[in-house]
Amino acid sequence: MKILVAVKRVIDYNVRIRVLPDGSGVETDNVKMSMNPFDEIAVEEAIRLKEAGTASEVVAVSIGPARSQETIRTALAFGCDRGIHVQTEQPPEPLAVAKLLAGVVAAEEPGLVILGKQAIDDDSNQTGQMLAALLGWPQGTFASELVIGDGVFDVTREIDGGLETISINAPAIVTTDLRLNEPRYPSLPGIMKAKSKPIEAKTPADYSVDVAPRLETVTVAEPPPRPPGRMLESAAELVQILREEKGVL
Amino acid sequence: MAVLVVAETDGANLPRGTLATITAALAIDPEVDVLVLDEQVDDASEAASGIVGVRSVIKASGPGLAGNLAENLAPAVVETAKDYGYVLAPAGTWGKNLMPRVAAMLDVQQISDITGIVDGDTFIRPIYAGNALATVRSRDPVKVITVRGTAFAVAEAPGGSATITDGPEVAAHDIARFVKRELSQSDRPELAAARIVISGGRGMGSGENFQLLDQLADKLGAAVGASRAAVDAGYVPNDFQVGQTGKVVAPELYIAVGISGAIQHLAGMKDSKVIVAINKDQEAPIFQVADYGLVGDLFKIVPEIADAL
Numbered sequence: 273m274k275i276l277v278a279v280k281r282v283i284d285y286n287v288r289i290r291v292l293p294d295g296s297g298v299e300t301d302n303v304k305m306s307m308n309p310f311d312e313i314a315v316e317e318a319i320r321l322k323e324a325g326t327a328s329e330v331v332a333v334s335i336g337p338a339r340s341q342e343t344i345r346t347a348l349a350f351g352c353d354r355g356i357h358v359q360t361e362q363p364p365e366p367l368a369v370a371k372l373l374a375g376v377v378a379a380e381e382p383g384l385v386i387l388g389k390q391a392i393d394d395d396s397n398q399t400g401q402m403l404a405a406l407l408g409w410p411q412g413t414f415a416s417e418l419v420i421g422d423g424v425f426d427v428t429r430e431i432d433g434g435l436e437t438i439s440i441n442a443p444a445i446v447t448t449d450l451r452l453n454e455p456r457y458p459s460l461p462g463i464m465k466a467k468s469k470p471i472e473a474k475t476p477a478d479y480s481v482d483v484a485p486r487l488e489t490v491t492v493a494e495p496p497p498r499p500p501g502r503m504l505e506s507a508a509e510l511v512q513i514l515r516e517e518k519g520v521l
Numbered sequence: 522m523a524v525l526v527v528a529e530t531d532g533a534n535l536p537r538g539t540l541a542t543i544t545a546a547l548a549i550d551p552e553v554d555v556l557v558l559d560e561q562v563d564d565a566s567e568a569a570s571g572i573v574g575v576r577s578v579i580k581a582s583g584p585g586l587a588g589n590l591a592e593n594l595a596p597a598v599v600e601t602a603k604d605y606g607y608v609l610a611p612a613g614t615w616g617k618n619l620m621p622r623v624a625a626m627l628d629v630q631q632i633s634d635i636t637g638i639v640d641g642d643t644f645i646r647p648i649y650a651g652n653a654l655a656t657v658r659s660r661d662p663v664k665v666i667t668v669r670g671t672a673f674a675v676a677e678a679p680g681g682s683a684t685i686t687d688g689p690e691v692a693a694h695d696i697a698r699f700v701k702r703e704l705s706q707s708d709r710p711e712l713a714a715a716r717i718v719i720s721g722g723r724g725m726g727s728g729e730n731f732q733l734l735d736q737l738a739d740k741l742g743a744a745v746g747a748s749r750a751a752v753d754a755g756y757v758p759n760d761f762q763v764g765q766t767g768k769v770v771a772p773e774l775y776i777a778v779g780i781s782g783a784i785q786h787l788a789g790m791k792d793s794k795v796i797v798a799i800n801k802d803q804e805a806p807i808f809q810v811a812d813y814g815l816v817g818d819l820f821k822i823v824p825e826i827a828d829a830l
Binding site: 283285288289291298310365366367370390392393394395396397398399400401402403404405406409410411413414416426429430431432433434435436437438439440441449450451485486487488489490491492493494495498499501502503504506507508510511512513514518520521 | 592595615620630633639648649653658700704749753759766768795810814815822828
C-alpha cells in the first residue's frame with residue numbers, strides 16, 4: 273500500500289506571533305518556520321507503517337511557496353521516499369489545497385492519505401475532510417489510534433466527550449490528533465539521505481485547479497489585551513476577592 | 522437569506538454550542554431553521570423546537586442517522602442546504618468533522634470557528650491559536666460556517682414554538698461504520714459548559730495528584746481540565762485538554778494550577794471572565810493573562826483554597 277502524507281510549512285509553534293502594523297497579516301520575515309506539528313505526527317505514522325511492512329512507499333506532498341520544499345526535505349529526512357511540491361505564490365485556502373491533493377491522489381493512487389487535523393497558522397481544520405468529500409472516500413478524523421486491517425482501517429477518534437472508534441474502507445483519509453504517536457527526530461543519516469531523494473515540481477495548472485481565494489482577509493488584528501493582574505498573598509485573600517468583589521463563587 | 526443551523530444534539534439534550542450557534546444564526550438573519558440529525562431524532566427535534574427564535578425544525582430520518590458518521594450526514598445537509606444562504610454548526614469535534622465535508626460538496630470555502638459577525642458576508646475568527654483575529658469576507662454564494670460556542674450567548678430554551686417538518690432521508694453508506702463510543706464518565710459539568718473550570722498542568726506531577734483538583738472542583742461545582750503538557754505526560758485523558766488543539770473554554774472563573782501558560786494553552790482559556798493562576802514560578806507566562814496570581818506550592822495552596830470556601 274502506498275501512503276500519501278500532506279505537510280505544511282508554518283511559523284514554528286514556539287514563535288510569538290507579531291501582527292503587522294498595517295493589519296495585512298502576521299510577520300513572517302526572519303521568523304523560524306517548521307513543519308506543522310500535526311503533519312509531523314502524520315509523517316511519523318506513515319513511516320511506522322512502512323517500517324512495519326504495511327506501507328510499500330510513503331510520498332510527502334506540500335503545497336505552497338518555493339520554500340515549502342524545505343518542509344518536504346524534512347519529511348524525506350524522517351524517512352519518506354519521495355516528495356511532490358505543488359508551487360503556489362500564496363498559501364492557498366483549504367478548499368484549493370483539497371482540490372490539489374485530490375489531483376495528486378488521482379495520479380498517485382495511494383491506499384491511505386494521512387494529514388494533520390489542522391495547521392497551527394490558520395487553525396481551519398478542514399483540508400482532510402474536504403479531500404475525503406472530493407474523493408468520495410471515508411474519513412477518520414482526529415485519530416489517536418490507527419489499526420490497519422484487510423481493506424479496512426479501524427480509527428479511534430478523539431471526540432469532545434471521550435473516544436469513538438469507526439471502521440472505514442480503504443482507500444481512506446485519516447487526520448491526526450496529538451496522541452496518535454510521538455514523532456521522532458530525523459537522524460543524521462536520514463537528513464543526508466533526504467538530500468538525494470527526488471522532489472517532483474508541480475503547479476496548480478497541472479491539476480487544472482483554480483486556487484484563487486474565496487475569502488478576502490479584510491484585516492488581521494491583535495486580540496484585545498487583558499487588564500494587568502494582581503499578585504495575591506494568600507488563598508484566603510483569593511477566596512475573599514472571588515466571592516465578594518467578583519461574585520464568581 | 523435564511524440560515525440553516527445543523528444541530529449537534531444528544532437526544533433531548535441540546536449542547537451549549539448548538540444554542541450559541543443559534544444565537545449567531547439569529548444575528549445574521551431572523552429566519553433560522555434547525556436541521557436535526559440525531560439518532561433519537563424525535564426527542565432531539567422536540568427539544569430543538571423549544572429554542573426561542575427558531576422558525577422551523579427539520580427532522581431527518583433514515584438508517585444513516587445511526588452512528589453519527591459524516592459520510593452519511595453530509596449528503597443530507599447538502600440536500601437541505603440548497604434553500605439557504607448560510608449553513609452553520611457548532612465548532613466542536615462533531616461540527617469540525619462534518620462541516621468541511623459539506624463545504625467541499627457545495628464547493629465553498631468554509632469559515633471555521635467564528636467569534637464575531639461584522640455583516641452578512643464578513644466574520645471574525647481567531648488564527649494562530651487566538652494570537653491574532655482575522656476579519657474575513659466570503660465571496661461564496663452559500664456560507665458554510667462553524668461557530669465558537671464560547672463567543673456567543675446561549676439561545677433561550679424552552680419557550681420557542683417552532684414547527685417540526687420532515688426533512689431528508691439519510692442513507693447509510695457502507696464505506697464507514699460506527700464501532701463504539703467510550704465517553705468519559707463524570708458527575709461534574711462538561712468542560713465547555715461549566716461556569717468554573719479548574720485545570721492542572723505538568724506541575725501536578727502525576728495523574729493521582731489531579732485528585733487534589735477533583736476535590737476542589739466538587740466543592741465548587743467545577744469542571745476539571747488540563748494543559749496539553751499534562752495530557753502528553755499521561756496524567757489525564759485528551760478530552761481534558763484545554764487549548765488550541767483541545768477545547769476552547771470561557772467560563773466565569775478559570776483556575777490554572779501548575780500550568781506555565783504556553784501559547785497553545787492560553788488560546789483555549791484566555792477569554793475566561795476571571796483567571797486565577799497558581800504556580801511556583803513567578804515568571805511563568807500564565808501570570809501575564811491572570812487577573813489574580815498566587816506564587817507558591819500548589820500542593821499547599823489548593824487545599825488552603827478548599828478550606829477557605
